[in-house]
Amino acid sequence: MARGEVKSAERLLREAIDNFTRYKVTSPEIPIVRSKLAEIIAAQGRMLEAENEARLAIAHAIDNRRIDKIVSGPLLFRFSTILIDQGRVREAEKIAAAAVGVFQRRCSPADSIEFADARRALAEAFALQGNYREVLTLHDAIKRSLDGKSKQYQSRFGNDMTLSYALIDQGRLEEAVGRLSTTVGQLITSMGSQHPSTAEAKGFLAIANWKAGDSVAADRNFEQALTILRDPKQRTGVRPHNYRLIVEAYFDKMSATAGNSVAVANELFMLAESLRNSKVKESISAMGARAAVSSPELAALLRREQDARIRVAVLESTLSNAVAEGIDSGVLKSDIERLRMAQSAILAEIAEKFPDYAELVDPAPMSITQAQQILAGDEVLISTYTGRDRTYLWTVGDGDAFHFTVAPLGYDELQRHVETLRSAFAPTGLSLSSIPDFDVELGHQLFEDLFAESEAVWKSRRSIFIAAHGPLGHLPISVLPTQSFKMPQKRAPLFSRYRDVPFLARSHAVAVLPSVSSLQALRSIGAPSGERKPLIAFGDPWFSEEQVAEQARKVSSTSIKSRGLFRFRSAPDLSDYASADLSLLPPLPETAGELNEIAEALGVDRGSNVFLGKMANEDVVKSFKLDSYRIIAFATHGLVPGDLDGLTQPALALSAPQLSGVTGDGLLTMDEIMNLNLNADWVILSACNTGSSDGAGAEAISGLGRAFFYAGGRSLLVTNWPVETNSARKLTTGIFKSNDWSDRAGALRESMVNLIEHGIFKNRKGEQVYSYAHPIFWAPYMLVGDSRSF
Incomplete structure (x- = not known):
């Protein structure tokens, strides 16, 4: 691990777990090693897999009463850091607090490094929620507990950026400037002036300078920091939260005096875009490697680049500790520089040979x-x-x-x-x-x-x-x-x-x-090529034998029915694990009528263009030449990681393989979507919450959406919340009854306004029951991507 050889480290830890298990299933070493394995998997960016290993480690420790319960302290704080890296801050706070509680109740030695690490994990969770008063309280406790271990304290906490920002937030500016000035000097000496950690410290020093009234020093340090940090490829090892703090402080400083200056506004516009683009890159870069199986050359390049990036991150972490411990770090510095040069060369080769992919995962900010x-x-x-x-x-x-x-x-x-x-x-x-x-x-x-x-x-x-x-x-x-x-x-x-x-x-x-x-990017694609058919659609999939038997069941006209998906992801209660598979998803029989009405509005034959029930399966979807259709519609559940057992990426739910007589798992996952070849003006995801956040960040477009863009879709119609079925049908079919649905956003607006002004639900007696003017009926759908065809 210290050499950055994370794949070898992972292999050895898995072998260790197997050996301990063969020796003694109740061995106390198993949860400890599994927890370390979770750390190494997380270092490679496989966060959901890391979370699963961390949970298994904790479950093993809890189930085995012969294991000293203090062992669960390190297991818990390691788990909390994995949750923090996923942005699940409140869950992380609970887990880190539980870790601190274990050390306290078990009378752990006050100078225990692991106890200090648990406190720091809790401090990180508080910081991400803006509670910097508690951050300082925890770090004061860490410093007191390690009073006799000044070298170890300096190694692990001396240059802690969260502590430094907490001092700024709480108005202890003189202390913050002094601490950060020292940190910057140490990092320049040990890691160089262009290292991302040095730039990060300069960014925080710039904030402290500005708050303390030293505008000249603030400008100098902001410029030096952002010159490096605005490039995602140079931010390795810098927490996204810390980068956002630096950028937001710069925004505040510049906008306070800029007025409506176009030059300043343009600089801030591009910085904001770089922040947004980094989220897109985080969400799809790992998927891109799997999606590239159709191009072995690209797959190999991506794998090399990812391996180099992971090794750089691990070696930089090792370098920080080595410098603080006074260990000769010359070899580590040389290795990092060599890997950085190799990574840059690989990225340049990807950009040259596969420009579309490079632009997708790392788009340049626009002015x-x-x-x-x-x-x-x-x-x-x-x-x-x-x-x-x-x-x-x-x-x-x-x-x-x-x-x-x-x-x-x-x-x-x-x-x-x-x-x-x-x-x-x-x-x-x-x-x-x-x-x-x-x-x-x-x-x-x-x-x-x-x-x-x-x-x-x-x-x-x-x-x-x-x-x-x-x-x-x-x-x-x-x-x-x-x-x-x-x-x-x-x-x-x-x-x-x-x-x-x-x-x-x-x-x-x-x-x-x-x-x-x-x-x-969308407008640079150009006009679609070749003749295309109007529509292909998939919906009303079968998830269980019971649903097949009840297919004739009628939906009551006296109550509202929504395409709602109950979330199966369990809360972080470590003693209780939820279980869910495809058969537990609720049926969507009303979507059949919706797709048939869209087909009718477009004048296409339902039998050869609309696939329902058992025909809405993976094999059928993948058997078609999808780039020959203008509109591709899926009327089914959109899933996010954790909805079903083993689901680690966004997916669309299709018919269960055992019911449709096909292979596969019944899920069209994000990486499978990225391997599709589309040439579509519209991709319709008429399902529950297909436009919601997928866990990678609070963006307005889901991972499913990005995958369909990558596959060749120009625009997506997605939903923001569970939709009521009758209004959904009227809205989507109304779009394609428009005089000109090549103006996609205009056709959607026209259908919305029609629902507001004229939409009425009538019962079987023809009586008006309710209007569709409430936004719950017409507002869930949004168009993502280019709004029209040129």
């Missing part, structure tokens, strides 16, 4: 001018970035149309507003009365806070592209009222009072972008 050049005259782009205290918005039109806004809405406050608005889309039951009211007043206030100032740029445009960051990525902006509106009293039919609300959807078509540069 405002570049964005203006790809927009049509009736289009506008809104890019957002939400920091701790403010939200930054760039509104860009063609020509020189531009506005930069800084709204006083920080991450937590915006998150609360979004959660309040989204609560209207989460019924507490299946009855109509369980649907909450939509907070029209709050929606308009949020619109005013974020978009009113730039109205002169966007209002006259027909279509809005939005590349949203953070909480705003989980709210379709189409539901925001553009004017103040007093809701009338309730009237018949139910929900009809929403018909007159001035939702943004009434005036503008909206499309979502995973990043600004993705629009450029």
Whole structure:
């Protein structure tokens, strides 16, 4: 491990576990070694596999009463760090607190390094939630406990960036500047001025300089830090959270004096884009290696690049400890430099031989001018970035149309507003009365806070592209009222009072972008080649024998039915493991009618273009030449890692193999989607939460979406929350009854407005029961990607 040979280390640890198991199943060494194995797997970026190993280690220790319970302390804090790296901070806090509790209850020696590591893991979880007071309390306890081990304290905690930022956050600026100045000097001596750890420390020193009033030093250190850190390939070993803290502080500093300076706004625009692009890269780069099996040369290059990157990260961690311990680190430095040069050469070769792949996983940030050049005259782009205290918005039109806004809405406050608005889309039951009211007043206030100032740029445009960051990525902006509106009293039919609300959807078509540069990539593809058929569709899959037997069951017309998928991912209760397989997924018989109606609207034959029930299976999907279809539709459940046993990547649920008589596992996974060859204007994912976050970050487009883009889709129709079946049918079929659905965002808006103004659910007697004007019915669908065909 110290040499960065993680694959060899993993192999040896697996052999050790096998040997201990053969010797004695209850051996106390098994959970310890399995926990170390989890660490090594995590170092390679296989986080879900690492989590599974960490859970198995803890379960073994808990089940074996003969194992000293203090062993579970290190197992727990290692598990908490894996959760932190997945962004599951609150879970990590509980696990790290449990680890600290184990050491305390078992009277662990005060100067135990593992006890200190557990406290630091808890401090990391607190830091990621902005609770820096507790961070300082924990680090003070660590320093007191290791008072007699100053060398070991310096080795593990002397240059701790979380502690340094906590000092800044709590106003101990003089102490922070002194500590960080020392750290920067040590890192320059030991690792060099261009090392990412040195740049990270300079970035934090810049923040401390700025807060302390030393603007000259702040500017110098910000420039030196960001010159290195803005390049993802040079950020190896730097926590994304720390990079965001540096960038957000720079945003605050520059925007405070920039006004509407295009030059400053452009620099911040590109920085925000680099942050957004790093999330895309994290989400798909590992999948790309598996998806590249059709190109052995690319697969080999990717494997070499990943191996080099992992070894660099491991060796840099080893280097930090070696320097602090006073060990000669010359050989390690040479190895790191050699690997960095090799990695750069491999990346250059990938970019030259496979430019499309390189652009997908590592797109270059676009400038405002570049964005203006790809927009049509009736289009506008809104890019957002939400920091701790403010939200930054760039509104860009063609020509020189531009506005930069800084709204006083920080991450937590915006998150609360979004959660309040989204609560209207989460019924507490299946009855109509369980649907909450939509907070029209709050929606308009949020619109005013974020978009009113730039109205002169966007209002006259027909279509809005939005590349949203953070909480705003989980709210379709189409539901925001553009004017103040007093809701009338309730009237018949139910929900009809929403018909007159001035939702943004009434005036503008909206499309979502995973990043600004993705629009450029999509528009550089060019016009589709060859003759294409209108539609191929798959839906209403069979998951169990019981569902097949009950297929004739009718859906009640007196209650609301949603395509909701109960989440099977268990909470981090280490004594209880949930189990779920494909057979437990609820059926979706109503999707058959939806796909058939789309086929009818497009004038295509259902029998040869719509595949339902047992025919909606993996073999059928993969047997078609999918690049000969303009529209590819899937009406089924969208799954995320953890929904089913062993599921480690996003997937679409198809018919169970034993019911359809085919091979496979019944799941069309992200890497399988990336291996498809598409040439589609539309990919429709008419399912539950296919547009939700997939665990890699809070973006508005799921891993499934990115996979379909990689495969050749130009736009996706996805859902933000469980959809009610009757309105979903009317909405999706309404799109393709539009006069011009080549304007995809426009066709979606037209169908939405039709539901708001005319959509009515009638019972079997023909009586009007409720209106579809409530946003729960028309707003779940969003278009992701290019909004039209040129």
